[in-house]
Amino acid sequence: MSKPKFVYVTYIRTTPEKLWSALTDPQTIRKYWFGITAECDWKPGSPWNLKFEDGRTADAGEILESVPPKRLVIHWQNQFKPELKAAGYTRCTMEIEIAEYYPNHDAKAVKLTITHEAETELGGPMIEAVSGGWPKIMSNIKSLLETGDVTFQK
Amino acid sequence: MTEAHSWDVPDAILKGGQSGWPAILSNLKSVLETGKPLVLAQMGPPPGMAEAVKQAVAEKPWLR
Numbered sequence: 001m002s003k004p005k006f007v008y009v010t011y012i013r014t015t016p017e018k019l020w021s022a023l024t025d026p027q028t029i030r031k032y033w034f035g036i037t038a039e040c041d042w043k044p045g046s047p048w049n050l051k052f053e054d055g056r057t058a059d060a061g062e063i064l065e066s067v068p069p070k071r072l073v074i075h076w077q078n079q080f081k082p083e084l085k086a087a088g089y090t091r092c093t094m095e096i097e098i099a100e101y102y103p104n105h106d107a108k109a110v111k112l113t114i115t116h117e118a119e120t121e122l123g124g125p126m127i128e129a130v131s132g133g134w135p136k137i138m139s140n141i142k143s144l145l146e147t148g149d150v151t152f153q154k
Numbered sequence: 155m156t157e158a159h160s161w162d163v164p165d166a167i168l169k170g171g172q173s174g175w176p177a178i179l180s181n182l183k184s185v186l187e188t189g190k191p192l193v194l195a196q197m198g199p200p201p202g203m204a205e206a207v208k209q210a211v212a213e214k215p216w217l218r
Contacts, residue, residue: 009176013184013192099192109192142180147187 004127005117014145020069032140087126092116166206
């Protein structure tokens with residue numbers, strides 16, 4: 001049995017620097033993540049927490065890798081649902097690239113790849129849960145960066 | 155939007171969809187929300203895909 005994994009790819013009309021900022025700035029995260037935001041200094045080894053608006057911790061972990069504006073790896077465990085917390089740690093990798101088909105690097109769009117994988121075979125429920133969330137969050141990030149507004153408020 | 159296949163598609167063919175659909179759907183979303191597509195050059199099929207399609211059609215005439 002293999003470890004459950006979720007992969008999502010989207011292309012956004014923005015720059016790697018602006019996308020990195022959207023992925024790491026607490027005020028921007030709150031706009032596209034349905035009120036949830038992150039508390040983190042985004043340095044390797046630092047603690048990472050996702051917080052609900054009321055201050056409860058949604059998810060927690062640490063930064064495994066951080067290479068602005070290209071690559072972020074988060075060690076990630078759910079905290080607020082016992083059945084998801086029991087699924088153990090997952091690893092979320094966010095990769096930002098210049099869209100590969102540009103003939104030169106005068107890019108007007110970037111490719112964002114989210115790979116969220118379980119660390120053990122017990123991680124299925126957590127990967128299933130994030131598989132429902134990531135498409136909405138990614139849609140919102142793309143809309144926010146391209147139009148200034150999000151698709152889903154909640 | 156979700157898409158699915160009704161037969162056991164070989165990896166070499168799936169790679170075409172895996173690289174193509176995210177670009178197409180991202181473009182569709184940009185056109186609908188901003189009126190402008192992303193500036194994307196033509197993407198070719200990934201290595202080995204054309205051969206895998208030929209082989210699949212030869213082995214499964216109902217795919218024609």
